[in-house]
Amino acid sequence: MKKINKTTVDKKELPVKILQFGEGNFLRAFVDWMIHKANEAGVMNHGVVAVQPIAGGEFVANIFNEQDSMYHVYLEGIKDKKPVKEVTLVKSINEVLNPYSQYAEYEKLFLSDELEMIISNTTEAGIRYEEGDDLNATPPKSFPAKMTALLHKRYKKFNGDANKGLLIICCELIEDNGSTLREYILKHAEYNKLEESFINWINTACHFYDTLVDRIVPGFPKENINEIKEELGFDDNLVVKGEYFHVWAIGGDSIIKEKLPLDKAGLNVLFMDDIKDFRAKKVRILNGSHTAMVPVALQLGCQTVMDAFNTPEVEKYINQMVATEVLPAIDEDPEELKAFAAKILERFYNPYLKHYLKDISLNSISKWETRDYPTVYDNYKKLGKSPRLTTFSFAALLVLYSGKSEVSFTPNDTPEFIEFIKSTYKEYDINGWVSGILQNKTMWKENFTEIPEFGEEVSEDVKLILDKGMLKALKSIID
Structure with missing residues (x-):
C-alpha cells in the first residue's frame, strides 16, 4: 500500500493566505475540504497553515509531516433520498505548526505580506476572556490574547496600513462567534493600554465574521480503517469521515464574499449581512x-x-x-x-x-x-x-x-x-x-x-x- 506524500502524489505549493487556528477533524473535513474544492475549481489559490491551539500535539504534527499535510475526506450520506459517497484527497494545507515549540515560524507567517485571513475553531471554550493574559508570552495562553498580540505586532510592522488588516472568520459553536472574539480582543487591548490608533485599526481595517457551520464529522474511522485504506489505495492515517451534507453561513460585510468565493465552486456557502x-x-x-x-x-x-x-x-x-x-x-x-x-x-x-x-x-x-x-x-x-x-x-x-x-x-x-x-x-x-x-x-x-x-x-x-x-x-x- 502506497504512502501518502509528495513522492506518491502531485502537490503544488500554494501561497499562504490563510492561518487556521485548529487542525482537528471538523476544520479538515469542512473548511480545508472547501478550500481545496475551490482551489481545484480555479476560483481560489489559497494555501493554509494550521496552527495547533494548545501545547503538545507532536504526535499529530508528525503524522501531518509524514503525509505532507495531505489526507482524504470520506463523505457518505443521502442526497435526494438516494445514498451518495464522495472521497476527496485534500491538498489545501501547506503545513501544521505549533506556536509553543515553533514560535518564530508562527510569528513570521502572521506577519507575512500575503496573509489575508484567519479561520478558527478553538472549540466553544476557546473564545473566552482571561484577564491578565500576558500578551508578551510566546504565545499568550488564550486564543483572544494570541490574536491581540499578533494583530498588534502586525499593526506595528505595517505602520497601521489599513490594507494589511485581516479577515477573521470564526467557526466556534457559540452565537456571535466573530463579534465575541473582536470584543475580547478590544478588551485585551484596553486592559494592556495599547494605543488608541491600534484599536481604531482593529475596528476599521480588520473584519470579523459571525458564522454558523453545519456538518456532522465523526472523524477518524478507526472501526474500519483498514478497509478504507484498501479502498483508497493509500496508507492514510489522517482520514476524516463525515456526512455529505454541509452548509456554512457567513455574516458580515461583503468583502468576505470577494476574498473567499467558495460559493462559486458550487459549495453550500451562504453570505449574508446577519446570520441571526x-x-x-x-x-x-x-x-x-x-x-x-x-x-x-x-x-x-x-x-x-x-x-x-x-x-x-x-x-x-x-x-x-x-x-x-x-x-x-x-x-x-x-x-x-x-x-x-x-x-x-x-x-x-x-x-x-x-x-x-x-x-x-x-x-x-x-x-x-x-x-x-x-x-x-x-x-x-x-x-x-x-x-x-x-x-x-x-x-x-x-x-x-x-x-x-x-x-x-x-x-x-x-x-x-x-x-x-x-x-x-x-x-x-x-x-x-x-x-x-x-x-x-x-x-x-x-x-x-x-x-x-x-x-x-x-x-x-x-x-x-x-x-x-x-x-x-x-x-x-x-x-
Missing part, C-alpha cells in the same frame, strides 16, 4: 428536532438517530411536528421553508453515521429551552394554538429524567437540576410536580408560567406516558 435569522431557523428545525426526538426515542429503546427514524411512529412524529408546529411559527416564505426543512430532515435517514441519541441528549434541559420552547411560545402567542407535539417532547424529557420511564437511563446534565426533577416527583400530584419544575427559576431563563396552558398540557402528557407507556402515548398524539 438563519441561525434561529436552523436551530428550530434541525437542533429542535434532535432535542425533541431524543427523550421519545430513548424510551422506545432506540440508540441512534437512524434507529429512531427506522421507527415509524418517531419518524411520523418528528416530520409532523416540523410541518405543523415549527415551520408555521417561522416568518419566511412557506415553500422555501419547506424545501429547507426537507434538506435538513433528509440527514436523519443517513445510514452511514452512528449519531448516538445519548450523545445528543447532553444538557437536554437547556437545549430544550433554547431550541424548542420558542416554537411552543410562538404557537401559543402568534398562532393562537396548542403545539401538542412539541409540548409532548418536554413531557417525555421530564419522564426520562424522573427515573420513572420504561427504560433505564442516566442523564448527562446539570446534577442539581436532575436531582430536583427526581426528588420532587409525586406520583399522586403530577400537576404540582410539573408546576414546581416550571417555576424553578434556577433551571430556566424563560418564564414558562407565562403560558398557563403549557404546564397543564405537559402534565397531561406526563400522565399519558406514565399510564400507557411511550409507544401507545406517542401513537395517540400523531395523526
Whole structure:
C-alpha cells in the first residue's frame, strides 16, 4: 500500500493566505475540504497553515509531516433520498505548526505580506476572556490574547496600513462567534493600554465574521480503517469521515464574499449581512428536532438517530411536528421553508453515521429551552394554538429524567437540576410536580408560567406516558 506524500502524489505549493487556528477533524473535513474544492475549481489559490491551539500535539504534527499535510475526506450520506459517497484527497494545507515549540515560524507567517485571513475553531471554550493574559508570552495562553498580540505586532510592522488588516472568520459553536472574539480582543487591548490608533485599526481595517457551520464529522474511522485504506489505495492515517451534507453561513460585510468565493465552486456557502435569522431557523428545525426526538426515542429503546427514524411512529412524529408546529411559527416564505426543512430532515435517514441519541441528549434541559420552547411560545402567542407535539417532547424529557420511564437511563446534565426533577416527583400530584419544575427559576431563563396552558398540557402528557407507556402515548398524539 502506497504512502501518502509528495513522492506518491502531485502537490503544488500554494501561497499562504490563510492561518487556521485548529487542525482537528471538523476544520479538515469542512473548511480545508472547501478550500481545496475551490482551489481545484480555479476560483481560489489559497494555501493554509494550521496552527495547533494548545501545547503538545507532536504526535499529530508528525503524522501531518509524514503525509505532507495531505489526507482524504470520506463523505457518505443521502442526497435526494438516494445514498451518495464522495472521497476527496485534500491538498489545501501547506503545513501544521505549533506556536509553543515553533514560535518564530508562527510569528513570521502572521506577519507575512500575503496573509489575508484567519479561520478558527478553538472549540466553544476557546473564545473566552482571561484577564491578565500576558500578551508578551510566546504565545499568550488564550486564543483572544494570541490574536491581540499578533494583530498588534502586525499593526506595528505595517505602520497601521489599513490594507494589511485581516479577515477573521470564526467557526466556534457559540452565537456571535466573530463579534465575541473582536470584543475580547478590544478588551485585551484596553486592559494592556495599547494605543488608541491600534484599536481604531482593529475596528476599521480588520473584519470579523459571525458564522454558523453545519456538518456532522465523526472523524477518524478507526472501526474500519483498514478497509478504507484498501479502498483508497493509500496508507492514510489522517482520514476524516463525515456526512455529505454541509452548509456554512457567513455574516458580515461583503468583502468576505470577494476574498473567499467558495460559493462559486458550487459549495453550500451562504453570505449574508446577519446570520441571526438563519441561525434561529436552523436551530428550530434541525437542533429542535434532535432535542425533541431524543427523550421519545430513548424510551422506545432506540440508540441512534437512524434507529429512531427506522421507527415509524418517531419518524411520523418528528416530520409532523416540523410541518405543523415549527415551520408555521417561522416568518419566511412557506415553500422555501419547506424545501429547507426537507434538506435538513433528509440527514436523519443517513445510514452511514452512528449519531448516538445519548450523545445528543447532553444538557437536554437547556437545549430544550433554547431550541424548542420558542416554537411552543410562538404557537401559543402568534398562532393562537396548542403545539401538542412539541409540548409532548418536554413531557417525555421530564419522564426520562424522573427515573420513572420504561427504560433505564442516566442523564448527562446539570446534577442539581436532575436531582430536583427526581426528588420532587409525586406520583399522586403530577400537576404540582410539573408546576414546581416550571417555576424553578434556577433551571430556566424563560418564564414558562407565562403560558398557563403549557404546564397543564405537559402534565397531561406526563400522565399519558406514565399510564400507557411511550409507544401507545406517542401513537395517540400523531395523526
